[in-house]
Amino acid sequence: MDSDIGALLREGEKLSAAGKINIIDSGAGLSWGTDAWLLASFVRPAARICELGCGTGVISFLLAAYGKSGFTLAAELRRESADAASRGVKLNRLDGLVKVVNRDIRTLKHTDDDIGGRFGAVVANPPYISHPGTRSSDTVADDARHENHGGIDDFCAAAARLLNYRGSFYCVFRPGRLPDLFAAMRESSIEPKRMMMIYPDTRSAPTLVLTEGLLGGAPGLEALPPFFIFEVPDGSGRRTMTEKAASVYETLSFSDIKKAGGNGNAGDA
Numbered sequence: 453m454d455s456d457i458g459a460l461l462r463e464g465e466k467l468s469a470a471g472k473i474n475i476i477d478s479g480a481g482l483s484w485g486t487d488a489w490l491l492a493s494f495v496r497p498a499a500r501i502c503e504l505g506c507g508t509g510v511i512s513f514l515l516a517a518y519g520k521s522g523f524t525l526a527a528e529l530r531r532e533s534a535d536a537a538s539r540g541v542k543l544n545r546l547d548g549l550v551k552v553v554n555r556d557i558r559t560l561k562h563t564d565d566d567i568g569g570r571f572g573a574v575v576a577n578p579p580y581i582s583h584p585g586t587r588s589s590d591t592v593a594d595d596a597r598h599e600n601h602g603g604i605d606d607f608c609a610a611a612a613r614l615l616n617y618r619g620s621f622y623c624v625f626r627p628g629r630l631p632d633l634f635a636a637m638r639e640s641s642i643e644p645k646r647m648m649m650i651y652p653d654t655r656s657a658p659t660l661v662l663t664e665g666l667l668g669g670a671p672g673l674e675a676l677p678p679f680f681i682f683e684v685p686d687g688s689g690r691r692t693m694t695e696k697a698a699s700v701y702e703t704l705s706f707s708d709i710k711k712a713g714g715n716g717n718a719g720d721a
Contacts, residue, residue: 457543460476460539460542460543461476461539462478464478465477465478465536467543470488470489470510470513470514471489471514471517471518471701471704472514472517472518473510473513473514473517473540473544474540474543474544475508475509475510475513475540476508476536476537476539476540476543477508478508478532478536486650486660486681487577487624487660488510488511488514488577488624489514489700489701489704490624490650490660490662490679490700491511491575491577491622491623491624491662492510492511492514492515492518492520492575492704493700493703493704493705493706494622494624494648494662494664494706494709495515495520495573495575495620495622496520496573496620497519497520497521498520498521498522498571498572498573498619498620499521499522499523499572500521500522500523500524500525500569500570500571500572500573501515501520501521501523501524501525501571501572501573501574501575502524502525502526502527502560502567502571502573502574502575502614503515503524503525503526503527503574503575503576504527504557504560504574504575504576504578504607504610504611505527505528505529505557505576505577505578505607506526506527506528506533506534506537506552507528507533507537508533508536508537508540509526509536509537509540509541509550509552511575511577512524512526512537512550512552513540513541513544513546513550514704515575516544516546516549516550517544517546518703518704518705520704521549521573522549523548523549523550523551524549524550524551525550525551525553525567525568525571526550526551526552526553527552527553527555527557527560528552528553528554528555529554529555529556529557531554534552534553534554535554537552538552553566553567557606557607557610558606558609558610560610560613560614561613561614562613562614567614570614570615570616570619571614571615571616571619572615572616572619572620573615573619573620573621573622574610574611574614574615574619574620574621574622575621575622575623576607576611576621576622576623576624577623577624578603578604578607578623578625579603580625580626580629603636604623604625604629604632604633604636605636605639605640607623607636608621608633608636608637608639608640608642609636609639609640611640611642611667612640612641612642612667615642615667616667617667617668618666618667618668618669619666619667620664620665620666620667621637621642621664621665621666621667622662622663622664623662623663623665624660624661624662624663625660625661625663626659626660626661627649627657627658627659627660627661630647630661630663633663637663637665640667641667641668642665642666642667642669643665643666643667643668643669643670643671643672644663644664644665644673645664645665645666645669645672645673645674646663646664646673646674646676646709647661647662647663647664647673647674647675647676648661648662648663648675648676648677648678648679648706648709649661649675649678649679650662650678650679650681651678651679651680651681652680652681652682653680653681653682653683653684653685654680654684655684658678676709679696679697679700679706680694680696680697681693681694681697682694682697
């Protein structure tokens with residue numbers, strides 16, 4: 453292992469590759485996955501982006517490495533995760549492009565000294581589960597799944613405090629909680645503008661939904677065409693990615709989706 457890289461890793465940590473970047477993996481918590489990659493792909497370029505609950509930094513690093521953000525502020529409550537993300541900034545040579553702050557998203561304000569003003573976009577891959585349910589012995593993973601330190605209403609409220617007027621809030625969530633997400637958005641004056649359902653394949657129910665809302669936007673939601681990750685299984689046990697999914701994974705972009713403000717709402721673009 454390169455000595456410079458080795459100096460950034462703690463005992464028991466390893467690197468996990470994600471496209472152009474590497475993530476520091478301690479073995480605790482949830483590994484980055486499809487939801488993080490698709491959310492980063494759904495985000496359109498902005499000069500300043502804030503990620504709420506960055507974990508070890510995968511989404512913030514992707515946005516910077518693929519040229520989608522001039523500067524990204526990555527906020528993370530867990531000290532250990534924030535430390536790994538900070539070391540990941542150096543590991544990926546993203547100094548000046550990504551800044552990590554060890555903060556509770558429920559306290560963030562654009563006027564805070566370590567925040568530095570408002571943002572053109574705020575991004576979140578929040579916990580999906582609103583009730584304790586079956587708890588994990590891995591507390592990092594448990595916090596990633598469950599709303600132990602803030603629910604979707606807290607994430608939307610934080611986004612509203614940080615966004616420029618008519619700035620975009622991007623979120624990946626579970627389809628079954630879409631009513632909760634939209635209610636929380638509107639409670640914070642963020643109008644849902646675009647949504648895309650994500651399906652494993654054409655025979656399966658959707659497992660994720662990508663959304664974009666605009667702070668102060670006019671009513672009008674555009675349901676984008678469904679996105680299928682894999683072709684229908686052929687019985688061999690192997691999964692073949694669809695041509696569209698392969699393109700998104702290569703480019704970190706849904707290149708053909710419209711800007712928010714469709715349905716004739718040109719003023720929202």
